[in-house]
Amino acid sequence: MVSTLDQIFVLLKHWLVGLLPSVLQPAAGVLLSVVAIVCVFPALFALTVLLERKGLGRMQNRLGPNRVGPFGILQPIADAIKSLTKEDIVPLRADALIHFLAPLVLVVAVFLEFAVVPMGRNMVLVDMDASLLFFFSIGASTELSVFMAGWSSRNKYSLMGAMRAVAQMISYEVPLLMSSVAVVMITGSLSLVKIVEAQNQYTYGLPHWNIFTPWGCAGFVMFAIAATAETNRSPFDLPEGESELVAGYFTEYSGFKFALFFLGEYLGMFSISGLGTALFLGGWSAPFSFLWWVPSWIWFFGKVMLSICVLIWVRGTLPRLRQDQLMNFAWKFVLPMTLLNLVDVALWRFLGEGWLRWVVCSAVMLVAYVAAALTGLRRDHIGPRSYRYAE
Amino acid sequence: MLGEGILKGLAETARNAVGSFVSKDRLTTVEYPEERLPLPEASRNFPFLVYDGTDWEKGLRCVACQICEKECPPKCIYIDKSKDKKPDAFGRPQIYPAKFDIDISVCMSCQICVEVCPFEAIKMDTQYELSTDDRFGGLLLDRKELAKSNEYYHQIHPTEASEVDAKLAAEKVKADAKAKAAAGAAAAKAAAAAAAPKPAEAAAKPVVLADAPAAKPQGEGD
Amino acid sequence: MSGSLRDTNLEGWNRPPVIVPDGEGELLEVAMGPHHPSTHGVFRMDLALDGERVVRLKPVFGYLHRNHEQIGETVSYLAMMPYTDRLDYICSLTNNWAYALAVEKLVGQAVPERAEYIRVILAELTRIVNHASAIGFLIQEMGASGTPLMYAFREREKILDLFESLTGSRMMCNYMRFGGCRVDPSAAWLDATRKVVAGLPQFAHEFENLLMSNEIVMARCQGVGKLRPELAINAGVTGPMLRASGVNYDIRKVDHYGVYDRFKFRVPLGDHGDIYDRYMVRVLEIHESIGILEQALKEIPGGPVMDPKAKIRGFRPKPGEAYGRIEGPKGELGFYLISDGGNSPYRFRVRPPSLINLTVLEDMCLGHNVADVVLIFGSVDIVLGEVDR
């Protein structure tokens, strides 16, 4: 019973595919999974937008949207109708073709990323050996769409937003990759399915998730920072920094195209959270061994939503950085730390089982963090100040 | 230490997010059409004309002295004086506003008109749901729409209204005493002259007295 | 910083420096505003950018110009009072006070003691409202999706409720009169104010927790948009912005208008003159204002709120002129009146702190990023109703 529930989607798919003649079965199987992804994640997007607006509202001592449907749960539908019926405005001198293609390029690329993310036991669309590599190469193509949008709009704000976005995404791709490499070094595989399975073991009922190791914890923090920047979320939302650049690269988009950009951005958030979950949070594995009976896909989606909630929380609190600070942060802090993390991983492997590797690895990362933080702040003369008073 | 301030901030927002479910202090939203804040007594929005008694046309306190029209900062009051006099709620013949329009699309709710009115005839309303789809006529209120009873005034500004009533009553007592004295003097005079006084004259005299304060501030305000 | 800064030396240090762009590329000219999300209304800055670096910045005004001063010359003295509410619509009560003070100077009108205390209480409440929202807007411009602003507005609501129950209106109060105040606050109102004031320190503490030690705020604000004290004085900058540059000049202390000399309060001063100092000076001023409020609410005497000799109708000052000024939340707010003995002033002039504080906007912004321009502009704390009048 438990395993049926766990595998319910897989069984359902097999049953549906089994109804078809055997010639069509491989194609139909893939198609069915694609349809599932294309349906589930936009639905999750709608839910997340609502959650975000509600959550931000609560953080700001207000209710958030609550007028459409009970507790405002139909708000996403209202938003969808609104964006579909709005006039699609293309600036007169814009490059109409590229302006049209840009949101499509973004959404297609982001959907492709989901192909390799394991969403439950046996629930992955394509289980390829180099799925991590696939994920990053597809993810890199989103930069293209951002620049297409910014360039084709013929708007100075769009252009500046696109420049910022490209610079930022390229810079943060490096630490993102580097922090993932740490996991690959331990697991010895680029396949996300294998990485998750390697973490699905328990000692004294506690899981072997990568985040529960010194290098994994540091790696996860780095990964989270880079992923936030990669998805242009606050505090790294400079490309669309509304107080400076109006709306950044999609200033000139309206109606459904704008909605597509919005969708693409949130889907990117899901996919990268899914990747982070798979790499560091044990993917679909349960947090305690006695919870083994809960279906694996619930764990996966639960973890993804949890990381999304953290992103919302951060968004509700933090102001954004400046462009040069952002780049400095990437190249002068996050990247060295991820490189050091690779050394840390090597140490972890070299030292073998025992308490020594815990102490050494933790100490290396902590000392490096404190030193880097303090020197960085001192260099920029940043710190709390005291004030004098005149009577 | 790097990150400490950020964590502090995160804790603060978390506290507020959780607090919004427990404490009314941290959830300030008022869901307007269903839920309304009680208006404080001093609240003001647009002016209205007070009338005594039941008949609005008869009971208007306004005597069309046009001080408010002159003092109104955005000049949104338009008054036409009547040519004749009509008895007011207390039976004294008064000049009345033949036309009294307030363009509340121009009005800035400053209550200068209330302050300068010597007759307590114009007061501030608390009605705020006045939107209309008629852009030109809808926000131009004439004297019929502006006229509200003294009871209504008592309802929205009870303290202020009772003060005003007391003041008016005192003034009336004074005026009556004066009228009585004048009438008495006239009667004495008439008796002394042993000539029958014409009833119309006796009635007209106190009116002149009552009109006097109206004329004075008007000249001042010019 | 790339590119070179050179002084054009038009009367020494008195002109903004000229930045010569490096490289061959063209400058990107951006008109920021009048409808830009963070220009606080309809303000425009014509920027010339070298990459994202500002090499020229020219403010463009007048989108909200309604010839306020001419209105003042056509309506009576009293009828101008509600118009002053609309200058800086966040702090209508201090505007009222500045205008009333100027007229009182013009005619030599005395103000009863109780009225002075009420004025101080209302002005300090206004200052708290203004500073809290200014900080909220500043952090909002930094990209914090409005959370600090909402906290500031939560507290502002409580103060606006007080204003409404006293003056009848939340923002357009129209409360002060020449020779006093319009209505006497009841004991209940004073109690309610005491309660609100008692809750303010906690709010200030919470607000500081959220922002003060935040590394991102510090990184964005410290060392950005520096203003030298000499330039600040010469350019007529006033208010928290001047004090953030380290100049000890608070009109409450200098002119001793109202009853400010009866209260103990200190004037916080910054040493760097950057955005962070401007922000912190405002935070510290909130604390000082709370102190003043506590003292004023404790000591408020009884008595009339209006000088019985003061005239409401037919107010005609004798010929003459007067310049009255107060320390408004944004800086020195002054009214200059010339009377020719008529019903309305011959000349009615507002000295708008917001406009004059913007004089140094270009000096502060040159060489910084677009993102910094928004912040520097936010740290000046202006209201367009007052800039354009």
Add this chain to the structure above:
Amino acid sequence: MKSVEEIKAAIEAAVPGAGVEIVPNPSPSGQHSLRLLPSHAVAVAYFLRDDEDLGLDFLSNLTGVDHLDKEIAEKVKVTRQVTKTVDGVEQTVDEVVEETRKHMEPGYLETVYHLFSMAKKHGPVVLRMRTVNRTDEVELPSVTPVWRSAEFQEREVFDLYGVVFTGHPDLRRLLMWPEFKDHPMRRDYKEPDDFEYEPTPHDTVLARAKDHKAAVAGQEGTGTGL
């Protein structure tokens, strides 16, 4: 804080030929002002700013005032020779007659400066300057090089009153748009009537709107005719 007379003496000692004149202020505010000659104004301004005792480093307020051409009627005593018959003898006698003479006093634009000292914490010292007339000789020296705070305020006075400040580094309109013709704060300024017409019971507004509509219609008619 020195009195106005002392300041006047100090200025005249420092800037010879400054020609400072005290303008009394009858109001209880007691803010008397000093009128400067435009030719020496900048020198005086530098003196006031840099003087040890005065140290007026803060120009708080700078504004314009418009004084229209005034018709002044004054009574003049005139001696006239009148032929009179006195005691039957015709004589020519000098007689003093009072006569009202009217003459136009040309209007002028005036700028007013309120100076304070931040270092010494005193003020205000009020300065004034006049243009020759309101039409063609409206130049006054700019004090922007002395006090930066005059930059926008002088632009505003230029915009709203039409005083041309010589020596201002960037004299453009501040509040009105560059193509605007008139100076709206002048006392003889007439509002243009090209406002959006809305039915209101205010008759003068209606009448002006109607006139404007007619005028516009007429212009358009001629335009198409050409």
